[in-house]
Amino acid sequence: MSSKIWLVLVVGLVAPSCGDQGPELPEAPATRAECIQRAVFPEPTSSPYCLPFAEGSAYALTQSYCSAPGRSHMNRFAWDFAGPMGTEIIAVRGGVVVELREHWPDTDTQGGHENMVAVQHDDESLSIYIHMMKDGVLVELGDTVPRGGLIGWMGSSGTGFSHLHFMICLRAGLCSSPTEITLPVSYRNAIGPLDSIGGLAEGEEYLAGACN
Numbered sequence: 001m002s003s004k005i006w007l008v009l010v011v012g013l014v015a016p017s018c019g020d021q022g023p024e025l026p027e028a029p030a031t032r033a034e035c036i037q038r039a040v041f042p043e044p045t046s047s048p049y050c051l052p053f054a055e056g057s058a059y060a061l062t063q064s065y066c067s068a069p070g071r072s073h074m075n076r077f078a079w080d081f082a083g084p085m086g087t088e089i090i091a092v093r094g095g096v097v098v099e100l101r102e103h104w105p106d107t108d109t110q111g112g113h114e115n116m117v118a119v120q121h122d123d124e125s126l127s128i129y130i131h132m133m134k135d136g137v138l139v140e141l142g143d144t145v146p147r148g149g150l151i152g153w154m155g156s157s158g159t160g161f162s163h164l165h166f167m168i169c170l171r172a173g174l175c176s177s178p179t180e181i182t183l184p185v186s187y188r189n190a191i192g193p194l195d196s197i198g199g200l201a202e203g204e205e206y207l208a209g210a211c212n
């Protein structure tokens with residue numbers, strides 16, 4: 001079931017719109033500089049997003065948004081939080097589970113072999129949680145999850161170490177390279193230092209305050 005849903009997203013990617021009448025697709029930033037141009041972070045207290053882990057816990061941000069050239073977040077708004085295998089992953093915003101995979105072993109480091117969850121919000125954007133633990137997705141397709149709800153456990157599928165790769169995609173079909181469109185995110189309950197433009201800073205640790 002989950003692989004069928006994934007196929008739908010991929011098909012949406014390669015056949016994006018209906019000729020002249022469809023809305024023009026935005027383009028992914030090609031460079032770090034273009035990524036940084038789009039980096040406008042709302043005031044955290046007005047943000048709909050919490051950190052993706054439980055209140056009172058803290059995790060290091062091992063890679064932040066628009067990272068150095070050659071790194072995987074060079075042209076995207078994505079955040080890597082490192083933690084132990086089995087760390088609880090929390091819904092950053094409420095929505096409906098529209099895609100999930102959890103069959104890949106955590107020992108499988110091949111790119112493309114990531115367990116994941118996608119939750120669609122009421123504005124059609126999606127929160128994407130990647131590298132989940134094998135059989136560590138605790139929600140089902142079609143479930144409605146509240147902000148702050150437990151969705152699964154951190155793993156290392158499709159990568160070399162246990163961490164969560166998290167991002168918000170503009171809408172379904174725009175969550176995969178090279179047309180992936182990701183959005184800058186402020187976290188309303190993040191306790192820790194922000195960078196000069198209000199984003200989370202790579203190498204820092206963030207404590208999750210109350211998610212309300």
Ligand SMILES: [Zn+2]
Pocket residue numbers: 063072073078079080164165166
């Ligand atoms: Zn990442």
